[in-house]
Amino acid sequence: MLPTGLYPESPPWRTHALEVPHGHVLHVEESGDPAGICAVVLHGGPGSGTSPLLRRFFDPARYRVIGIDQRGAGRSRPRGATVHNRTIDLLEDLQRVREQLGVPRWLVVGGSWGATLALAHAAFEPQAVAALLLRAVFLPSAEEIGAFFQDSAGRAPAAWVRFASVAPAGERHDMLGFLARGLQQVPADGDTELPRQLALAWWRWEQTLGRGAGAPAGEPPAAQAEPDRNTLDALVDRYRVQSHYLLHRCWLDWPPLLDRLAALPRVPTLLLHSRDDRICAPESARAVHDRIAHSQLQWVDGAGHDPAHPAMACAMVAALDGYGRHGLFGNAPAP
Template identity: 35%
Template sequence: MKRLYPDIGCYSSGYFETGDGHTLYYEESGNPDGFPVLYLHGGPGAGLSPGYRRFFDGNHFRIIAFEQRGCGRSKPFGSLENNTTQHILNDIAALRAFLKVDKWILFGGSWGSTLAMMAAITEPNTVSGLILRGVFLARREDRDWFISQHGAAATLFPEHYEMFTDGINPPITTTSVCEHYQRMFDSPDELQRLAALKRWYIWEERLSRLSLPHGTGEFTSHYPINLMTSLAKLECHYLSHQCFIPENFILQNVHKINHIPGTIVHGRYDVICSTKSAYTLHQAWSNSELQIVQEAGHSTSEPGIALALCRATRDMSKYLREKK
């Protein structure tokens, strides 16, 4: 981790209104005259993680980030109303106009990679490059990989999956899991509600990397209640609605971004998002480079993933400087 770029504080932050009941937090850091890059966090519902700026050289990038609807410092917290993929795509476009950006690089991991691809397909003329990590194409097979009893996650982590799906009658599908958790999240019993939020959060955390730090990934561990709430509620909400994306939409429309240069970084042993999805996207996207990181899973906290992302942003800034 010492080889990441130095973390820098933001020079501007604030809120902007969506016009349909949400107020979104955003911030800018780095060089105001640098190449604009939009950092898209994962989840849905994860919010901005500490140190996310360390993937960028602050001398070359104008780093823009915001917290998506219902999470982090955006308001109302945990709200599912007017919270769909199309709403977030509208927010991305509105933020770009608000900050007077003509074209920017889209940098997204996991769910953030989905949003980056969707935004680029929707408005390819506004995107100068793409950097994606832990590709999630939002197809049924991608959702089942993470949640279904026949998915890779359940196969590799059966004891954790048993705790995650406790109380759900077989056959256990992505749909039945999401329906069960939605009922628990709406329970009038606070202890039941909090236990369900924690179970969902722990399931994702246990899958996120090859080796967890001591004291994490167990039900006795302590986690921030806000992060547990937004991540669990919003992930369940989106998965329940097929991520509000038509089946196979990204691959069917990837030709619209073939002219945009991009790098795909994916951990060889990613259990949340399948490596096959990253490979399939790379094959369909002629202007992409695929970097499969050995001995790594899903998380940016894994050194190999973090360093690959730093190289990707360095190479992108070099490419754009030479293109000028």
């Protein structure tokens, strides 16, 4: 059940099929008040696609919310495509969307990979960013990526054994590599059963680690129904894109990027993170907070990695309500 603090669903009043280079067509949607504060919402993954939940953090009477399905994700086409799909392509797409919609500056809101992309966007086009709201920021280092796939911290040992069982014993030392090969190669006989099995295993593992406080760490996820066949096909495409990015550490070199972030203009910047997040390490939020001197870091404990957890949803809504009223996130001091 979603928390009651969320705003009611606000369906898009306009959608766009934006053609960008190399044969990609982006799904872009606008909701809320056409004359409101302009905000762009960057979804996670990579490859997940935008969702109605992401719009419900915003007061539709105050905000014009722009949602974008990134290359290969959601309703963008071709879905699951990895050719000409790198971080620099997404950054150039953000510039194209902004110019197409006539937006000089926008509030940038992102969670998980979306927070990563938001930071890269701020470094790439600082003049376009009016403010940053970052949930569960992810720094795609070899250590953080490896910790997720190999469970090096022993966060859910029994669940990891179930996850790793989809790979032969000799390949379990490199789960990301094994999954990427299985998801990115289309079988010659057209049989998609193996990619579906890999996607389901990945999804179950992600669900286990993503839950907030109170969820038994070693139990298989029960909060969401198992994906049906159509949903599994979408998950295959999603994880194909995600593995493509993660294999290349999202084409981001974090030390120099953090240096560039230290020189960002002083715009309102709030990081929300749970200290029990088992997917995106809390240390990543601390690292970004340390480099952006004017940023605020708010711990939302108990939420895990779940954007719909009541504590995280309420923190997101409160931050955006504050920004909508007086240009600051909640009670955060001016930068």
